Amino acid sequence: MNKQELVLEGLDCANCAAKIEHRVSKLEGVSFANLNFATKTLLIETDKEGSIDELIKKTITIVNKLEPDVIVKPKEKTVKINKNENISILLDGLNCANCAAKIERATNNLEGVNEANLDFVSKRLIIKTDNKIDHNYIFTKVKDIVNKLEPDVKVTLVKKLELRKSKAIMEKKEDGHDISHNEEHDHGHDHSHSHESSGEGLRSEIIKIILGIGFFSIPLIFDFSPTVELILFVTSYLLVGGEIVLRAFKNIIRGQVFDENFLMTIATLGAFAVKEYPEAVAVMIFYQIGELFQGLAVNRSRKSIADLMDIRPDYANLKRGEEFVTVSPEEVEIGDIIMIKPGEKFPLDGIITEGSSMVDTSALTGESVPRNVGKGDEVLGGFINKSGLIYAEVKREFGESTVSKILDLVQNAGAKKAPTEKFITKFARYYTPVVVIVAAILALLPPLILEGATFSEWVYRALVFLVISCPCALVVSIPLGFFGGIGSASKNGILVKGGNYLEALNNVETIVFDKTGTLTKGVFNVTEVYSEKNISKEELVEYAAYAESFSNHPIATSIISYFNRDIDESRIDNYEEISGYGIKVSVDNKNILAGNKKLMDKYRIGIKEISSVGTVVHLAIDGNYAGYIIISDEVKEDSKDAIKGLKSVGVKNTVMLTGDNKAVADRVAAELGLDKVYSELLPQNKVEKLEEIDKAKSQKGKVIFVGDGINDAPVLARADIGIAMGGLGSDAAIEAADVVIMTDEPSKIVSAINIAKRTRSIVWQNIIFALGVKVVVLMLGAFGIATMWEAVFADVGVTLLAVLNSMRVLKIKS
Template sequence: MKDNLEEVRMSNKVKKELILEGLCCANCAAKIEAKVNELEGVANANLNFVTKTLSIDMEEGEVATILNKTNNIVKNIEPDVIVKEKSLNRHTKQACTLVGLGCANCAAKMERGINDIEGVKNATIDFVSKKLTIEVHDKDDFSRVIEEAVDIVRSIEPDVKLIVEENKKKGHSHDHNHGIDEDKKSEILKLAVGAILFLGAVTLNLSYNIKLILFIISYLIVGGEIVLRALKNIIRGQVFDENFLMSLATVGAFAIGEFPEAVAVMLFYQVGELFQDMAVDRSRKSISALMDIRPDYANLRVENDIKVVSPEEVKVGDIIVVKPGEKIPIDGKVIEGKSMVDTSALTGESVPREIEEESEVLGGFINKNALLTIKVEKEFSESTVAKILDLVENASSRKAPTESFITKFARYYTPVVVITAAVLAVVPPLIIPGASFVQWFYKALAFLVVSCPCALVVSIPLGFFGGIGGASKNGILIKGGNYLEALNDVETVIFDKTGTLTKGVFKVTKIETKKNIAKRELLQYAAFAEAYSNHPIATSILKEFRKEINKDDIEDYNEISGQGTKVTVKGRTIIAGNTKLMTKENVNFDEVETLGTVVHVAMDNEYLGYIVISDEVKEDSEEAIKRLKAIGVKRTVMLTGDLKSVGEKVAERLGLDEVYAELLPDQKVKKLEELDNKKSLKGKVIFVGDGINDAPVLARADIGIAMGGLGSDAAIEAADVVIMTDEPSKIAGAIKIAKKTKSIVWQNIIFALGVKGLVLILVAFGLSTMWEAVFADVGVAVIAILNAMRALKVEE
């Protein structure tokens, strides 16, 4: 079954996300992920090196134990990394900082006291990071709980201050110092000093002892931290990491008298690592910039005053005001004003959209030129912008098969190369006459430099992450790297009709009566029958009737899936629906052929007439089918609950290969399974839909695609890909982005392994030195990361 169905069933499991601050080694990240996955009670653990986020699905009763063991694993592999728990529920959790906290015993007292506050579900204090996380049952209690927590903290430690962490406000952060933070500035200064001493030792006419001293001082400045870290890791049993490999290679070079090369290799390695960190930081910021859609505040109207509040504080039914240039913070309906809105952050559309009174607007839209008054229809947690942010942030938790393979490959690659290096150092001098131990030992040291797999471990996930980010920029939300990679093998695309290939905007175009009743009377009976339905067809009938239905007159209401409705009004039974419903109720009706949906109406089993509701085909539906066939999709199919004659006419107009009509939701699933059995072993089947009745089919398909702009929440939740613009042509765009991303990922794999393999062969035959080996390590990593960044700029 699909991943999303598995998540629903995991009711006895919980998900935790940890931020690993200071994590800068991709190889170590892979080790941490592997170790955590081995823990008892862990269903799945995924570490995203780009965002430094470790996501763990675990048994509910083992949370504390697993988190403690995870922390120990991280500290054992990377002692300097700080582990922090990330709040998964933005509405019932709040993170705080305890400034000046220095007593662990006091921290334990504070934690107990805060847990005793009424309304607190759970409170934890991380003494190392000085972080307090408070989870409450009701978010409206936050203000009171925080005030009581402040009092408890002061009573135990008067000098400690409790600071509530604000939501991220991108664009107002102090992270824009031309790409170089204070830590990197100090690192550059250290490398510069080491480089000057190294150049002095190499170029100046100095005595042997002074040169040796300069080389040693330069080496300690540049690589002392790495050697120290390697020694600490060895004590903890962590041997095969890049610190150990570089230390062994350079100390070995010192041992055989290659002083300049030892310092130079460490220096260039550190420079390469610096560039690698900067490249990863740049990519992280670029991807974050794509998702710079979170609103910072909302202008809440309170009586005659405007109050600036957090979007989380706004409730359904509240009135907010959005000024020109501001982001619309939450989904709602415009009740006053007319303006143009920029929807590009959500949909990728560059052309502004005009909105007016009664228009639906989504959080993340930018108001361009006039004041808007909006009635809030969803809480922030349920708003479109919050769901998009959550989808993108969690997309990396579903790894592509290529990512999983590289992670496994990296675990074996380094030990194999190290063992080969050991053999290279020892065996040839013993079996080859006249072979020099120093010469072969030098080759072995160069082997060690090449053995770090960081180029692959960093760049491959970054490529998929970039592809997902680039797709979101084009209004295509892909929920994981596994779905992005699966889009490369699509053979069959199956479409729902209404709201997918057609606009889903129905309008009554014809009313035909068969008895001595007026058209208005027939429309009234149909309106009674559809009074409680939210189907687009029902909405169009009620809209055409233009009067409020007195629902008190309806004594009984029954909606029959895929057929219509049956109601009792003042003792009389009215049925309205398709031919299946008429046949089921034994009503003699007229067969009607037309390009539209026919709703037959009968009262007390007497046929009264029919209403024709027409639905327009989307402008780009025909183009979508052409584009899909142009990129190699073998079969395009339409499944619809509509009449066969209507379905066939739409299919003929659009150029679809097959059409299956008059299907109930469960029959759509069966038909999809039949089509799925016809695909090749590697081929994938896509289903594209938008309605709540499409959710089962979306979940069953290899890849479910939902039309998100007008689509239902249920369809979006069940889907693996969401098209925010409701344009079918975006499906071909998603496949194109997937193919380009895969191309970039495989470029990196071939380039990295090719260069490393070539250098290893050249070193073994004495045709290469440690200089080339350093390039094969950090140089290749930097180039691969920069290449992976191109995935962000892929156009659909």
């Protein structure tokens, strides 16, 4: 399967985004296409070898036809770079953000340039190139680009990139600011290079609107001849709406008809045609003001969502020789030593080699209380050092670090759309053409069949219909709502891999838990040792420790820890792990069996009846029963509250599946108040039990399985929603599950369901509000009661309010 992610810079029309996604998905060879409007990222998948480049060309053609001002470029990927391949260029005097974007874009198009990023804050252009390309050639080309776009800017080649970068970072820190050279890309912000998005463009739009209002007001206040009034109204109209009219005609030439530009142009020109001059201009002014505020609200919403996951580290203090230099996290290698000062983010995953401190883990785990760390403890990128100076050895490259995977997961979560999103996308595709057809019928039919009806009156009513017909309120606000819900969950330490899983959390009927490490702490201690007369307790523990020495299971590690001596592996031979039973091994030429009752039964070894509660490991030596060891696990303090919380949010059944013995399982279930418990299960039995539970659910009900994400991968995959518990730093957990709880707290599942319910509530508020207002105004327009003023509110005003309502998702607390 080949994948390609494309960034659609400047894409601001949600309706067009839906059309682009639809057309790309229909291309031959495309197995999956998804356009995330919130991050402006188009994901294309194909199962045909070598066809991705051709599909990208066709995609660019589709985008250019629908949205010619949008720039399509491949999404940057985190790559390891050779430090000699970097060029740093200082652009002194660069004050125009729009021009900066053009310079960056032109530089990226140069031959030999792998990637160019212009940091407008530090006025520094960082270029990654091929080794074979002459740096002086690149510098000359960049100088030509800058001189053409901004002749007053001084272009300087920076020789010592790292030292100057370090100084720039320190200066920014002293000013109390944070610096991020790739902030917009990494957090899902849009590099909106369109004229409207820059500060200069915004001022220009405001000035045009003010001038338009001025010309519009003059004929309303003073008396002029009809001709002068018409000239003033037309001047105002062209100032405010000229760009829209021009864009509409260009789109019509390209065959792109049903968009907002076309609808507003037809509606307002139609108003001119029926001599409703003031209304035509006023509607365009109101529309442009609404669009202005809508754009600001959408951008603010995007920024707020991105800020929720503002965990990307900006730099690393890397040890080189006897000194530390400030570099990009991507440049640090496994085994390098990094220094983290108080107040700084940990840039990568590592093990502390020196120092101790309090660290804030809230950005990754949602935990509000800082934790103590010291020598030997693992720390993750995105943690914040609160107090002491820390030195750490890097254990993962940035691209493989936890923080990098979390960022990638959250940013791509929008690719898995919720059913509501899919419905609205499909609905919008048919809704606009239907309304346009109804408008045409409304304009032509009544004057022909109703006595006294005039074309001008019914054309005006049809124009009102047209203005209302754009479904932007739904197409913009609903994806933002789900994306915001996913961002809010992430801030609370809950990673949801898509809007579909977030919506499914609303219909949870049954939650099935694994026991060890999920409801219990998974920290085992030996609490009892019993040996038969022919062997001492010390010998029994020694044989058990040798038998378990190759296992990573918590029970095995607890026995080895209790033995507390070095294991001589030369004494071990013929090691065999029997899944779901235990261990068969030869120690000092003696055949040892260590495992559960099933293992003893399998080899027909009689065992002693046990009344103690705990996990029992039986031992047999050379076919004779030798004794047992009892290991106990503690229930998490959080588990009981979690079960109560789940009942309070409407979960009907709570079930536990475990391979542990019945006595232990029943004790835990009774303590927590679980509805059902199934014990002494082999791994394959868990899947079978889950399938039984799944068959018993209602048609809309969902079954969740909650496990540790490592040993429970088959069950996680089989459930409607798989939740990995305690996924912090666990690659297996992040890969296996649909939802990852970044702490060991089962109560976070209650938080996830609450966030899902709140998100759905806000999304449905938007749907009902938007459709309700549109239907009411459509009816009023058809009966001649509503004017274009109401129609514009039903379009732009409703969109603005829906977007603002979507932003409330971000306020959800755990």
